[in-house]
Amino acid sequence: MESQLSRDAAEAAPLAAGGALLPGFDDPVADAQAVFRATLQALSHPGRVIELAARSGVPRGLSPAMAAVLLTLADGDAPLWLPSGVGADVARFLRFHCGCRIMGRPGMAVFAAVPAGFEPPALADCHPGDPAYPDRSATLILEVASLTDGEPLRLAGPGIRDAQILRVAGLPAGFPAQWQENHRRFPLGVDVLLTSGRRLCGLPRTCRMEA
Amino acid sequence: MAETETAPPGADAARRGWMRVLALADAAELDRAYAMLGELPPRQWLRRPETGMAMVRARSGGTGAQFNLGEITVTRCAVALADGVTGVAYVRGRAERHAEQAAMADALMQLPHWRERVRAALIEPLAQAHAARRQARAQDAAHTKVDFFTLVRGED
Numbered sequence: 206m207e208s209q210l211s212r213d214a215a216e217a218a219p220l221a222a223g224g225a226l227l228p229g230f231d232d233p234v235a236d237a238q239a240v241f242r243a244t245l246q247a248l249s250h251p252g253r254v255i256e257l258a259a260r261s262g263v264p265r266g267l268s269p270a271m272a273a274v275l276l277t278l279a280d281g282d283a284p285l286w287l288p289s290g291v292g293a294d295v296a297r298f299l300r301f302h303c304g305c306r307i308m309g310r311p312g313m314a315v316f317a318a319v320p321a322g323f324e325p326p327a328l329a330d331c332h333p334g335d336p337a338y339p340d341r342s343a344t345l346i347l348e349v350a351s352l353t354d355g356e357p358l359r360l361a362g363p364g365i366r367d368a369q370i371l372r373v374a375g376l377p378a379g380f381p382a383q384w385q386e387n388h389r390r391f392p393l394g395v396d397v398l399l400t401s402g403r404r405l406c407g408l409p410r411t412c413r414m415e416a
Numbered sequence: 417m418a419e420t421e422t423a424p425p426g427a428d429a430a431r432r433g434w435m436r437v438l439a440l441a442d443a444a445e446l447d448r449a450y451a452m453l454g455e456l457p458p459r460q461w462l463r464r465p466e467t468g469m470a471m472v473r474a475r476s477g478g479t480g481a482q483f484n485l486g487e488i489t490v491t492r493c494a495v496a497l498a499d500g501v502t503g504v505a506y507v508r509g510r511a512e513r514h515a516e517q518a519a520m521a522d523a524l525m526q527l528p529h530w531r532e533r534v535r536a537a538l539i540e541p542l543a544q545a546h547a548a549r550r551q552a553r554a555q556d557a558a559h560t561k562v563d564f565f566t567l568v569r570g571e572d
Contacts, residue, residue: 225496225499226494226496227462228461228463228496229463233464302463
């Protein structure tokens with residue numbers, strides 16, 4: 206093997222193809238726990254906007270919040286779907302840090318992440334779970350333009366005392382109608398996490414939405 | 417995967433070769449040789465050294481079904497140098513320092529102006545030391561070898 210080593214190494218070119226890999230969380234354990242906790246809070250209080258404090262490397266095309274949520278949730282057992290055309294750097298970053306498989310169809314993935322500027326899949330195309338195991342459904346992570354201004358949405362349902370007003374700009378066209386259908390399928394359905402910059406907001410399938 | 421497609425085919429095999437030498441090196445020998453490299457370029461952690469378990473799968477006699485032989489402790493880490501070069505190491509045991517030095521050496525081996533220096537100071541001596549250790553063990557084992565033979569007993 207030693208002789209092969211010296212022979213082959215002579216031809217070895219620098220292997221840094223494409224952009225450089227970025228580091229994950231500054232403090233992988235504490236930051237992932239903090240973001241996990243924030244995500245739980247977001248899904249327990251639909252429509253409440255939560256600011257994420259954890260710092261991590263953010264590949265071009267993702268927002269800090271989306272990068273943090275994916276670093277926390279995606280792993281080898283949770284395959285991911287990304288829209289085609291998302292930069293190769295993003296896929297490399299997620300494969301390296303999360304070890305997750307990246308699937309070709311949203312229906313095969315546990316998480317579907319849609320960065321800014323990409324067309325999200327229809328909610329009906331994501332995995333809604335089995336009647337026996339509704340928890341096996343997919344979660345859609347969707348980047349929106351803003352979670353502080355834009356069209357007010359009135360949310361109600363478990364986790365909300367009376368009503369929660371969520372101002373969100375940049376939801377895909379026809380989202381409220383898709384949401385009605387998604388809500389109607391309960392206990393099946395898709396949960397949505399909206400991200401914008403460092404902000405995060407949860408829309409579990411139990412949530413009712415009125416424009 | 418992207419690297420495999422763009423880099424020449426020999427590059428992966430060569431990198432695998434030196435990563436193997438670094439992973440199998442004696443930690444103290446690596447430490448001594450590493451100290452001789454002098455001033456190293458600045459690095460950034462992609463993944464700090466972390467220790468976990470890996471399942472070792474084996475096949476008995478080379479023909480049987482694979483089974484889980486047992487778990488070993490593995491330490492891994494990854495570093496990035498300024499020009500986008502990534503160094504990775506997976507070493508046996510709780511060996512954070514060993515993993516860090518192996519990852520740094522892997523990254524430096526990918527830089528043309530460092531490669532010869534690292535190979536001469538680290539890779540070649542460590543590969544020789546490893547080969548010598550293997551041979552010494554093989555010789556030790558050879559001493560204990562027993563050749564069985566049966567004398568003709570003339571019974572029939």
